[in-house]
Amino acid sequence: MEEVILPGILLTALIGIAYLTGRLADAAHERALKRDEALLPQQVLDSGSNIPGDITLYDSALVTGKVVIAEDRFRNLLARLRIFVGGRLSAHEASVTRAKREVLLRMRTNAKGASHIIGVRFESAQLRRGMIEMVVSGTALYTDHRPSGGAPAALPDEGVNISHRNLLVEFLSASTAFLLICWVIYAASGMMVEWASHEISVEDEIAIWSQLEPELINGHRTADERSLAENYLVDLINSVPKEALGPAAAYDFDVIIVPDETPNAAALPGGLMLVHSGMIDLVESENELLSILGHEIGHYNGRDHLEGLGREVVGVALSAMMFQADAVLTTWVAGWPKMLSDLDYSRSQELDADKWSLKILMAKYGHVGEVATTFEKLGQMQGGHSVMDYLATHPHPQDRVDRLYKMAREQNLPMGQPIELQEAFENFLVRTGEIPASALEEGRKFSLTTTKD
Amino acid sequence: MTPTKNTTAPMPAVTVSSIPGRETSENIGIVFGSSVRSRNFIFDIFAAFKNLFGGEVRSYTRLLEDAQSEATSRMLEQAKKLEADAVVDVHFATSQVAYKAAEIFAYGTAVRLK
Numbered sequence: 001m002e003e004v005i006l007p008g009i010l011l012t013a014l015i016g017i018a019y020l021t022g023r024l025a026d027a028a029h030e031r032a033l034k035r036d037e038a039l040l041p042q043q044v045l046d047s048g049s050n051i052p053g054d055i056t057l058y059d060s061a062l063v064t065g066k067v068v069i070a071e072d073r074f075r076n077l078l079a080r081l082r083i084f085v086g087g088r089l090s091a092h093e094a095s096v097t098r099a100k101r102e103v104l105l106r107m108r109t110n111a112k113g114a115s116h117i118i119g120v121r122f123e124s125a126q127l128r129r130g131m132i133e134m135v136v137s138g139t140a141l142y143t144d145h146r147p148s149g150g151a152p153a154a155l156p157d158e159g160v161n162i163s164h165r166n167l168l169v170e171f172l173s174a175s176t177a178f179l180l181i182c183w184v185i186y187a188a189s190g191m192m193v194e195w196a197s198h199e200i201s202v203e204d205e206i207a208i209w210s211q212l213e214p215e216l217i218n219g220h221r222t223a224d225e226r227s228l229a230e231n232y233l234v235d236l237i238n239s240v241p242k243e244a245l246g247p248a249a250a251y252d253f254d255v256i257i258v259p260d261e262t263p264n265a266a267a268l269p270g271g272l273m274l275v276h277s278g279m280i281d282l283v284e285s286e287n288e289l290l291s292i293l294g295h296e297i298g299h300y301n302g303r304d305h306l307e308g309l310g311r312e313v314v315g316v317a318l319s320a321m322m323f324q325a326d327a328v329l330t331t332w333v334a335g336w337p338k339m340l341s342d343l344d345y346s347r348s349q350e351l352d353a354d355k356w357s358l359k360i361l362m363a364k365y366g367h368v369g370e371v372a373t374t375f376e377k378l379g380q381m382q383g384g385h386s387v388m389d390y391l392a393t394h395p396h397p398q399d400r401v402d403r404l405y406k407m408a409r410e411q412n413l414p415m416g417q418p419i420e421l422q423e424a425f426e427n428f429l430v431r432t433g434e435i436p437a438s439a440l441e442e443g444r445k446f447s448l449t450t451t452k453d
Numbered sequence: 454m455t456p457t458k459n460t461t462a463p464m465p466a467v468t469v470s471s472i473p474g475r476e477t478s479e480n481i482g483i484v485f486g487s488s489v490r491s492r493n494f495i496f497d498i499f500a501a502f503k504n505l506f507g508g509e510v511r512s513y514t515r516l517l518e519d520a521q522s523e524a525t526s527r528m529l530e531q532a533k534k535l536e537a538d539a540v541v542d543v544h545f546a547t548s549q550v551a552y553k554a555a556e557i558f559a560y561g562t563a564v565r566l567k
Contacts, residue, residue, distance in 0.1 A: 045482045082491060092489040
């Protein structure tokens with residue numbers, strides 16, 4: 001959530017400032033144009049090359065006028081939305097018209113003593129994106145015909161060339177259309193991703209992922225070795241009877257503990273689970289921990305992890321396609337699909353995954369005690385900043401607690417005594433020979449989150 | 454010749470320096486009209502495909518046609534406001550004000566006819 005909200009506010013503020021400065025610059029330019037145009041002598045401008053017959057020509061000269069006008073960021077964004085949706089770029093029409101008035105003004109100022117400027121030609125140059133460049137050239141005729149003062153008769157009338165629409169209204173309509181189109185594309189590709197993720201079997205997924213995994217997990221783990229705590233988590237999963245795991249039993253599960261205080265866990269393709277250290281700090285019994293892991297296994301069974309990944313890929317590809325040249329926007333927009341996919345993940349799929357928690361706890365311990373304890377804790381923590389993530393992307397914890405207990409009641413699943421996590425971990429250490437049994441009798445403590453290699 | 458103001462008949466516009474068969478009485482000045490337009494993303498994607506195989510990109514041709522006729526009619530509208538009878542020495546120019554958007558502008562000399 002934070003990664004979307006904070007840059008979003010920042011970006012909105014920047015665009016807001018750009019809107020204000022851009023409109024101020026527009027208004028200032030408009031005023032300057034009106035003032036300077038009124039001061040110019042009334043020259044005769046001609047886009048053809050006719051030298052008037054009724055004059056005595058003294059001299060002639062090449063005269064030019066050039067200008068480069070930069071767009072503000074707001075107009076740039078508006079143009080981008082408008083180009084995507086299609087139609088008239090009214091924001092640009094105002095500035096290209098002012099650019100032409102400006103070059104005409106400059107050319108005529110350069111030809112101050114001339115009574116005529118003939119052979120007037122406009123050219124546009126392309127210096128870089130987001131800028132409007134205009135060049136005008138002509139031949140100034142210095143004659144006995146003195147141009148009279150005051151505003152010239154044929155000034156480009158801006159009213160003709162601009163669609164009079166408020167830029168904010170324009171922005172609102174363009175972005176609404178844009179969001180609508182995005183939503184349709186996103187929903188359609190989401191359906192395709194959903195279909196595809198169910199078509200990929202667990203075996204195919206493992207085969208594909210084994211080719212990629214070493215590179216992807218490099219950032220998380222320096223060596224190929226797991227820490228003791230990670231070994232314990234993997235051992236805990238493997239101790240569950242295979243038939244209780246469903247299709248996910250085919251995975252060779254691996255767990256990485258991510259040093260992050262947010263209580264969260266995630267299922268990555270190929271049977272790799274990420275558990276935040278904040279989650280391990282939150283749980284107090286092995287049953288609670290297995291309930292969380294079982295939930296993630298449920299995601300594997302629902303193929304939800306592939307769907308989430310697929311949606312994310314589609315979303316990033318879409319945003320890259322639309323905002324290819326805009327690094328800031330792309331990075332920001334790229335945060336959205338992730339959030340959307342997580343949100344989608346939640347409502348139905350999270351609840352389905354919870355069923356697997358029950359099933360796995362039942363198979364391992366013969367009872368479902370503490371299956372919902374973690375959610376109860378999360379519910380009590382609600383409002384705390386660190387759980388923002390978890391709460392926002394999942395159904396309300398209390399709803400899930402109620403649902404889990406209801407399911408347990410309906411299926412007549414017994415509630416038993418939990419195994420304390422610290423104790424379970426220490427037993428694991430002794431059982432695997434990591435520490436001698438005497439170490440525990442001496443009163444040494446082995447914490448799960450600090451036992452890193 | 455009565456001014457074409459308030460009449461619905463289209464104002465003549467030519468690319469040469471006078472309306473053939475008519476004499477110019479007064480040069481009013483330069484008038485121009487411009488139009489900045491874009492096609493939507495679907496056409497842009499089709500155009501990108503067209504770029505692979507070659508051939509005319511009809512959707513962009515349409516875009517140019519629309520922009521050109523709008524630019525011309527805006528130029529004529531301005532000439533009408535100046536009570537001109539015709540626009541001579543008309544030229545067209547294009548510029549790329551933004552990626553995938555085209556500006557076409559038309560400019561010419563507004564004149565009164567004898």
